[in-house]
Amino acid sequence: MxxxxxxxxxxxxxxxxxxxxxxxxxxxxxxxxxxxxxEAAPGAGREVLEIGCGTGAVTRRLLERGARVLALDQSPExxxxxxxxxxxxxxxxxxxxxxxxxxASEIDGLPHAAFDSVxxxxxxxxxxxxxxxxxxxxxxxxxxPGGVLVAADEVRARGPARLLQLxxxxxxxxxxxxxxGSTSRPIPDLRAExxxxxxxxxxxxxxxxxxxxxxxxxxxx
Amino acid sequence: MIGSAxxxxxxxxxxxxxWPTEAGLRRVxxxxxxxxxxxxxxxxxxxxxxxxxxxxxxxxxLVAPAHGINVWCAAAGGHLxxxxxxxxxxxxxxxxxxxxxxxxxxxxxxxxIEGLQVHRRSxxxxxxxxxxxxxxxxxxxxxxxxxxxxxxxxxSLRDRLEMAAAWACPTAIxxxxxxxxxxxxxSLPLVGLCAALAVAVFTGLDRLPHGPGGRWAIAGVAALxxxxxxxxxxxxTPALVAAAAAPxxxxxxxxxxxxxxxxxxxxxLFDGQDWRITLDAExxxxxxxxxxxxxxxCFEKVAGESTIALAHDERCVRCGACVVQCPxxxxxxxxxxxxxxxxxxxxxxKLNLAGRRSVDVSAR
Numbered sequence: 001m002x003x004x005x006x007x008x009x010x011x012x013x014x015x016x017x018x019x020x021x022x023x024x025x026x027x028x029x030x031x032x033x034x035x036x037x038x039e040a041a042p043g044a045g046r047e048v049l050e051i052g053c054g055t056g057a058v059t060r061r062l063l064e065r066g067a068r069v070l071a072l073d074q075s076p077e078x079x080x081x082x083x084x085x086x087x088x089x090x091x092x093x094x095x096x097x098x099x100x101x102x103x104a105s106e107i108d109g110l111p112h113a114a115f116d117s118v119x120x121x122x123x124x125x126x127x128x129x130x131x132x133x134x135x136x137x138x139x140x141x142x143x144x145p146g147g148v149l150v151a152a153d154e155v156r157a158r159g160p161a162r163l164l165q166l167x168x169x170x171x172x173x174x175x176x177x178x179x180x181g182s183t184s185r186p187i188p189d190l191r192a193e194x195x196x197x198x199x200x201x202x203x204x205x206x207x208x209x210x211x212x213x214x215x216x217x218x219x220x221x
Numbered sequence: 222m223i224g225s226a227x228x229x230x231x232x233x234x235x236x237x238x239x240w241p242t243e244a245g246l247r248r249v250x251x252x253x254x255x256x257x258x259x260x261x262x263x264x265x266x267x268x269x270x271x272x273x274x275x276x277x278x279x280x281x282x283l284v285a286p287a288h289g290i291n292v293w294c295a296a297a298g299g300h301l302x303x304x305x306x307x308x309x310x311x312x313x314x315x316x317x318x319x320x321x322x323x324x325x326x327x328x329x330x331x332x333x334i335e336g337l338q339v340h341r342r343s344x345x346x347x348x349x350x351x352x353x354x355x356x357x358x359x360x361x362x363x364x365x366x367x368x369x370x371x372x373x374x375x376x377s378l379r380d381r382l383e384m385a386a387a388w389a390c391p392t393a394i395x396x397x398x399x400x401x402x403x404x405x406x407x408s409l410p411l412v413g414l415c416a417a418l419a420v421a422v423f424t425g426l427d428r429l430p431h432g433p434g435g436r437w438a439i440a441g442v443a444a445l446x447x448x449x450x451x452x453x454x455x456x457x458t459p460a461l462v463a464a465a466a467a468p469x470x471x472x473x474x475x476x477x478x479x480x481x482x483x484x485x486x487x488x489x490l491f492d493g494q495d496w497r498i499t500l501d502a503e504x505x506x507x508x509x510x511x512x513x514x515x516x517x518x519c520f521e522k523v524a525g526e527s528t529i530a531l532a533h534d535e536r537c538v539r540c541g542a543c544v545v546q547c548p549x550x551x552x553x554x555x556x557x558x559x560x561x562x563x564x565x566x567x568x569x570x571k572l573n574l575a576g577r578r579s580v581d582v583s584a585r
Contacts, residue, residue: 106342128263128286131312
């Protein structure tokens with residue numbers, strides 16, 4: 001019976017992904033979602049590609065801001081929850097949302113220069129360095145000139161906060177795995193990885209003792 | 222050398238925890254444009270064992286991002302699927318390094334990776350190689366032909382002792398530390414007991430009788446253990462506590478669901494449903510993909526006909542690899558009341574009943 005309880009708990013992670021993320025970020029994830037959607041869809045009618053939409057927390061905000069969204073996730077369970085969330089939110093803007101069950105690396109099949117914004121919210125830290133390089137490069141190619149890449153994720157803290165982050169690593173990973181079923185590693189230098197693709201970083205914001213970062217980078221030419 | 226041995230030991234003792242290593246492409250020997258491309262998961266112990274097994278072979282080793290979990294567990298639990306293979310193929314740049322498009326994948330990943338989907342999405346053709354990494358050189362030398370032994374999972378004494386260590390070490394540390402705080406004298410005996418019980422379970426589990434007889438045997442042993450505890454401690458409160466705890470402990474130990482730790486039995490959890498692999502004989506076209514990927518050799522080719530028979534259902538661990546791989550959708554899960562789990566559901570949600578055991582199937 002004890003195995004069954006453990007299995008139930010672990011296998012129901014998509015159900016409590018959002019609550020889990022809120023718990024391990026001490027609630028800051030909500031501010032992050034708001035900031036990401038505001039940066040990616042400052043006005044109505046923006047074409048947004050959202051890579052790793054998860055349970056659709058950012059997707060819903062993007063749609064509320066009037067964007068047209070292509071939301072991509074590799075997990076059918078997550079996509080199912082995101083769909084439910086959007087249809088439950090009332091106005092059901094079905095003509096402005098498209099879902100795609102694909103991995104981040106498969107954005108290379110999407111047309112070049114077709115989006116005003118590309119969103120990567122809390123998914124880069126789940127990727128290997130090689131995968132991040134590949135995905136960031138392909139994502140920047142999908143942007144129109146003047147379009148922005150909005151990346152938000154767990155990053156390596158600066159200064160004394162780094163020690164705190166290292167100390168919190170084991171309990172935080174365990175909590176993250178048990179609550180949200182997610183294993184991530186802080187990105188050493190998000191800004192540098194984005195700049196390596198040729199994009200120009202316009203703004204950077206940080207939360208939670210500098211461990212959550214938001215980077216907004218523009219495709220200039 | 223010493224570093225590697227220490228890592229081997231640590232990772233064997235704590236193999237329940239994920240041990241991720243960097244995913245991506247590695248060179249084994251001096252691979253060229255026609256060298257084989259092999260895939261494995263990014264579980265550090267696995268990657269180092271595969272590299273060791275491939276000594277003397279020139280090959281490309283593609284390490285897929287699978288959350289640092291071993292191949293079978295990752296594939297059954299939905300962490301090593303078509304997505305991770307496509308990601309590894311695309312991001313590694315292997316396309317530019319070889320002239321062929323043939324990927325050798327561990328057979329035990331067949332429950333998670335859909336060969337046809339990988340081909341559709343990356344133009345790479347998937348071949349399911351041997352179960353064990355040690356068989357890779359012979360498999361490659363034979364031009365990709367598997368012997369029957371290469372296809373079957375076994376549970377050698379070494380495997381059993383490794384699993385015993387994986388269970389005993391974390392348990393012994395927790396119980397030993399607890400005892401050190403409360404009753405230091407119990408600490409070492411408890412550590413010893415953990416080790417002994419773990420070895421006993423993993424070497425003897427499949428030799429225990431099943432059914433009601435087995436349960437009586439368990440109850441008998443539990444009662445004897447209680448008496449032994451009382452006798453050894455000379456009575457008093459500790460003896461009573463131990464006597465009360467022992468049968469619970471033993472019953473829990475013997476009825477635990479070891480499906481994820483042994484290849485001996487299918488899981489008994491998933492909502493008490495008795496799901497079985499079922500064959501739609503009229504759909505079977507004799508492709509034999511099921512026969513090729515079944516790690517328990519449950520299938521037999523029917524002589525003189527191009528069709529398959531589910532000849533050894535009793536060995537099935539319900540990993541679902543056969544259902545996932547059948548291009549004709551001729552296999553599915555069915556329970557005694559005729560309820561079915563269709564191949565498409567199994568593929569999409571990894572409802573293979575070995576990795577996901579608690580899912581309410583009727584909700585799908």
